[in-house]
Amino acid sequence: MKEVKSAFNVSCKNCGLQKVCFPTGLRREDVDRLDDIVDRRSPLKKGQHLFEASDKFSALFAIRAGVIKLYSFTDSGEEIVHGFYLPGDVLGIDALGSKQHQYSAVALDTTSVCTLPFEKFTELTESIPNLNQQMLNAISKEVLDGRMHSELLIRRNADQRVAQFVWNMSERYRNRGYASDEFRLSILHRDVAVYLGLTPETVSRILAKFHAENIVTWKKKEVMIHDMQRLMHIAGVHSSCDSCKATA
């Protein structure tokens, strides 16, 4: 099952995201065995779906590069954006119970993904004890992310929501070893607005204000944070060690 390597087809062993996918670390031989079951397809183009709501669940996915938006629609047809998944994030957990995807996942940019067939993954779990805990970590992260999202939607005004979103993205890139004060973000303002429970107009106005006050500039998929302190202050991130918590 060993395959030819390419830019989009690097083994877990040589993947820079190993620490993100498996934070507590697996033994080298265990990573090799994981490699054997991982399926690496050609990258998704912008607008292509990784899966759609009601699809049968057969695998978990780890993002290698790009961005995925997880979304669904309410009974009345409004879109709900549940989250954005960056390199190193695991996708598909919502379907573990019903074996059927509850939401849809679409690429917002060229995105490459590692596929973990769930059957084989479960078998591996029996022989790699640590893998089960890794799984629990990923699941737990999913639950906590959901709670964070709810928290953001309750009693935080529009300024705070936008600031927290930008800061959160910055932290996530930092944890992956990228620059945290300047990064590319292929997410439409419209999608951000839906995620934050706001209208595009409101988000636009707030970003204009942040730009005028020289806190954050977000133009043409390029985000630049000029004043991290004030950004964190607006976001309501007071405790000095929150970045540590986020890393955990």
Add this chain to the structure above:
Amino acid sequence: MKEVKSAFNVSCKNCGLQKVCFPTGLRREDVDRLDDIVDRRSPLKKGQHLFEASDKFSALFAIRAGVIKLYSFTDSGEEIVHGFYLPGDVLGIDALGSKQHQYSAVALDTTSVCTLPFEKFTELTESIPNLNQQMLNAISKEVLDGRMHSELLIRRNADQRVAQFVWNMSERYRNRGYASDEFRLSILHRDVAVYLGLTPETVSRILAKFHAENIVTWKKKEVMIHDMQRLMHIAGVHSSCDSCKATA
């Protein structure tokens, strides 16, 4: 490890909630083995905590009777209510990753709980294959509940939120075999308000309106639903089979 039985100390085998705790069903001998590891303490009184944020995680909990509120505080000291747990619900999943509770759980009424020591539970998992899937179901439910909460907080006005909350509670009681149009609910309006991202005043006003329009009466912990159709309509639950979905 077999114990004397009492009203608050019934084995899983004889527990009416078995279908809720283990929806897909376990074999009789497996339930017996579960029984052996379950710890049944004396009930919690109103106001007592099952666990608190930052407590070490050592067990999952299944509610047998009563109500538990899961909550935490923001950096700025505001309370966040993440959810209410009814008989048959599983609590403690948020701590699976970090082995440390992230939120606090307090009894809103006299509440009895089954304790599942996680170590022993994990061991059992190896010999009862179906148990692992039960676990995944519980986790998945936790994720989906969180998403439902977010969904409720986005672009739903106060009327819709309150209606959806009452309807949801009604459904949950119905799924447990209780009356769905008349039930006791030991939750303060204040806690409901925080959960819904509203103020107590707003919730009070809306309940007064629902009462005046003869849709729902909620006085002194007694909820009566007089017009389920209109309640569902306000809640934005249009599809006729949503009760089925909720059961799944």
Add this chain to the structure above:
DNA sequence: CGAAGGTTTGATGGCGTTCAATAAGAGTGG
């Protein structure tokens, strides 16, 4: 019984939505 906390009701104001119209990008085909 008295105190503390929860609920109800009313008046006022602010924040974010809504509607509308323009500007700016992105994608397509000539």
Add this chain to the structure above:
DNA sequence: CCACTCTTATTGAACGCCATCAAACCTTCG
């Protein structure tokens, strides 16, 4: 490469929902 179209972003004005503040009433519990 430019013209054309479609989607997204920006900016302005006005309205409405819900928070806020305040005061009275009601429960609960020591």
